Amino acid sequence: MLTLGIDTHENAHQAEVQNNNEIVLWSGRIMNNRSGLESLVEKIHVLEESNGDKVIGIFVNPTANYHLPVKHFLEKNGFTVYCVDTRVAKNMRGVENLGKEKSDPEDAHILASTPWKSKKYLERKGHERDPLSEITRLRKIVSNNITRIKNFIWADISAIFPEFGTMFSLDSVTALMILEKYTTPENISAASVKDIQADMNMESRNHTKDGSAEKVHALALESIGIPDIEDAYATRIRINVKRLRQEIDTLSELDKEIIKRSENNQTVAYLSDIRGMGKVNSASIVSEIGRIEQFDSALKLQSYGGKVP
Numbered sequence: 001m002l003t004l005g006i007d008t009h010e011n012a013h014q015a016e017v018q019n020n021n022e023i024v025l026w027s028g029r030i031m032n033n034r035s036g037l038e039s040l041v042e043k044i045h046v047l048e049e050s051n052g053d054k055v056i057g058i059f060v061n062p063t064a065n066y067h068l069p070v071k072h073f074l075e076k077n078g079f080t081v082y083c084v085d086t087r088v089a090k091n092m093r094g095v096e097n098l099g100k101e102k103s104d105p106e107d108a109h110i111l112a113s114t115p116w117k118s119k120k121y122l123e124r125k126g127h128e129r130d131p132l133s134e135i136t137r138l139r140k141i142v143s144n145n146i147t148r149i150k151n152f153i154w155a156d157i158s159a160i161f162p163e164f165g166t167m168f169s170l171d172s173v174t175a176l177m178i179l180e181k182y183t184t185p186e187n188i189s190a191a192s193v194k195d196i197q198a199d200m201n202m203e204s205r206n207h208t209k210d211g212s213a214e215k216v217h218a219l220a221l222e223s224i225g226i227p228d229i230e231d232a233y234a235t236r237i238r239i240n241v242k243r244l245r246q247e248i249d250t251l252s253e254l255d256k257e258i259i260k261r262s263e264n265n266q267t268v269a270y271l272s273d274i275r276g277m278g279k280v281n282s283a284s285i286v287s288e289i290g291r292i293e294q295f296d297s298a299l300k301l302q303s304y305g306g307k308v309p
Helices: 034-051 067-076 086-095 104-112 133-160 162-166 173-181 185-190 193-204 212-221 229-261 266-272 278-289 298-304
Strands: 002-007 012-019 024-031 055-060 081-083
Touching: 002 034, 002 104, 012 034, 012 104, 024 034, 024 104, 034 055, 034 067, 055 067, 055 104, 067 081, 133 162, 133 229, 133 278, 162 212, 173 193, 173 229, 185 212, 193 212, 229 278, 266 278
Parallel strands: 002 055, 055 081
Antiparallel strands: 002 012, 012 024
C-alpha cells in the first residue's frame, strides 16, 4: 500500500509518496496549475506500476483554500483524498520530534505517514461544509471588522471628546453623522444648534428627540478632551467612520443573501424558531455542520463544534 502527502500552498505544493513501511519512494514539488497536477498523476501511475502497489489515499492539509483545487482534480482522476486536521499534523510533528520549525518537505512527510500512525485516518475523508458556509464565514469576518473599527473610533473619541459616549453609541446613524461631519468638540461648539438639529433630523428621518442638539452642543463646550493637533484624531475618526459605514452595509447585504439562500432549508427553519437564534445564526450553524450523516454520534458533532474535548 502506498500513500501520498501533499503540503499545499498558493503557487506550488510539496508532495511525498511512501509505502506502508514509511519508506520514501518519491519526494518533490509540483506547480499549482493543470500541468503540475497532471504531472503528479503521471508520477503516481509510474510509482504504482514500478512498485506493484496502489496509492490507497492522498492526504492534504486544509490550509486556507489552497487544497480545494488539488482535492477536486485528484478526485476527478479517481483518487481518494483525505483532509488532515492541522491539529493532527501538529501532534504527529511532536511524535516525530520535528520541533517547532516547519518545512514543506517535513509537512508532506507527516501527511503521507498519517495512516501508518493510525488506521483510523483511513476511515475519515475530512469534514465537508455546506457551500453557504463560505458566505456565513465572510459574514463573521465582516462582523469582527465592525467591532475592531468601532474600537478604533472609541479609542480616538476617548482622547478628544470623552463625553460623547454618554449620549451616543456607534450603532446610531446620528452619531456617525456627527462624527463624520463635525468630529471634534471644537467643530461642534462652533456650529449653531439649529444647524446641528437640522442635520440630526435629516439623518434620523425626524426621529431625533427635541433638545438633542442642545445637549451635544453643551457637551462639546464643556469637554475635557485634549486638543487635536493638526486634526490627526479627526482624520482617523472620519476615515474609520466611512470604513464602518461600508462594513455595516456589507453586513446587511450578506444577511439578506444568507436569508434568501436559506428560505427552503427546513433545518434552518427549525433552529430559527429557538428564541434568540434568528435565521442568520441558524444558517451559519447548519452550513458549518454540512451533511449530518458525517457525524456518527451527537458527541462527535459536539466535539466538532468545540463544546467537548
